Amino acid sequence: MSEQTIFSVKLTTIFIILVFPFCAPSQSQVASREDVNRFRPMFDGAEVADIIDYKFDQEDQCEYEEKDMKRDFNAPNRRVSEVKCLEYVWESLQSELIIERNELCIEDIIAGGRPAFYGEFPHMGALGWRSANNSSEWIYKCGATLISEKFMVTSAHCLYAPRSDLSIASRTPEIVKIGDKFLINTHPWEDEEYRYTDFNKLIVDIKKFSGYTITKEKGPKHVPILRIIKHNLYKAPKRYYDIAIIELAEYVSIGPLIRPACLWSSSDTSPLNKLSITGWGVIDPVSRQTSTELQVAEVDLIDDKTCDEILKPKRNRLWMGLADHQICAGHLPGGIDTCQGDSGGPLQAKINLTQKWPIYYLVGVTSFGVGCARANTPSVYVRISNLIDWIESIVWPNAQ
Structure with missing residues (x-):
């Protein structure tokens, strides 16, 4: 079976998670200063780089729930395109953070597995x-x-x-x-991917096996x-x-x-x-x-x-x-x-x-x-x- 076939399941959904629209801040709201990228868009105090640098607190990262990951980027004088840009960046980071957290916080459960x-x-x-x-x-x-x-x-x-x-x-x-x-x-095989209550779990499996995922032909x-x-x-x-x-x-x-x-x-x-x-x-x-x-x-x-x-x-x-x-x-x-x-x-x-x-x-x-x-x-x-x-x-x- 070719890698193309293996990747066929929910490829469009994975594309949405991994590829995000280009952010287009207005010129008046772009602040430049020296850093790795030499470019830090700022929208009324919220900098894209600040979102990228976000990390879970190490002591309680396993306690975070999905509701803790929600962020509202609406603000006075902030354009809708700017809000969406910050949301795209946040969603991208959130996916990566959840993958890291899931791998770190797996419960020790065969007994002890x-x-x-x-x-x-x-x-x-x-x-x-x-x-x-x-x-x-x-x-x-x-x-x-x-x-x-x-x-x-x-x-x-x-x-x-x-x-x-x-x-x-x-x-x-x-x-x-x-x-x-x-x-x-709980679902027929053709909807197998929806057995994951959190889609990020599916992404963890895909990442773990370099794209080796579910196929409908031999389930x-x-x-x-x-x-x-x-x-x-x-x-x-x-x-x-x-x-x-x-x-x-x-x-x-x-x-x-x-x-x-x-x-x-x-x-x-x-x-x-x-x-x-x-x-x-x-x-x-x-x-x-x-x-x-x-x-x-x-x-x-x-x-x-x-x-x-x-x-x-x-x-x-x-x-x-x-x-x-x-x-x-x-x-x-x-x-x-x-x-x-x-x-x-x-x-x-x-x-x-x-x-x-x-x-x-x-x-x-x-x-x-x-x-x-x-x-x-x-x-x-x-x-x-x-x-x-x-x-x-x-x-x-x-x-x-």
Whole structure:
């Protein structure tokens, strides 16, 4: 897909924000003095340069609301063209300030993460169960990772909800939602850009990915599940071989918002630096609040020996220690972790590429943790490299 196509969405709106009419102050109201531009238009005491130099107070910039950004440039003896000129300059600055503020003031929320950007994790999917109260609604309980045009990887324990869960019509998931960072749609796809209550959020996403934005051709999809293949050694409720492959009922088209992850096939993880975790699970371990917007956080790999020693007191009949098909990751000081609802999602490492569309290695699948975001308590993931033969035999059987 060409960059021209990607930029097609709301190009006229973006043009309005980025390009402003030429200001034409009258000669009698132009005051010149030495500065960088050698030109400072002054309209009855309001100088364009004063607006350009405006900054949020550093201590409370995150407290500003949209109403705090309003400015009235009307004044006695000020021409309408002069008022408009000051408004154009102010609106231009306001857009830049809000972009800066949004990037600085993102809440620390997976637990301890931040909202993902559109297209940042195009392999990410959510497993949907049909609602018991409304057959046209879906309830999302686990994550999954797209690894080909027709297959996804998730946790085996995700595939059968408890019998006590009366919110869903069936114990097994029926669909996967991919190509979106939101779980709840309030607008049809053709109006996707209006899901942002503040248009500046869309500009942040565009700026973040150098014009990599929403396309209508290959947007969010609800894809039916054809079959589920659990690992043959998985024995619920034990926590070993907690992995499953989902075959979709149809092939998905690869594009900016939907794209498979690569599989990390080496047992050596030393080339990997920071890894990230993504999910729609609990974002506040105290209130148990879950997120409807995809969250991302960075974690560290914890070596097997250290992890096994740390988690030794947590052993029980369901998990008797770290196995060779398991890997640990977390933030040992605490505060960052996968939580309930993030199960089945990826532990991933970004591939160093020069292209704009990001691609990741799938290193692990979220399996379980002890609590959420506790200090000195890493989470346990299924190690992809250890089970890659099994994965390939199902996803690409003819290549064997």
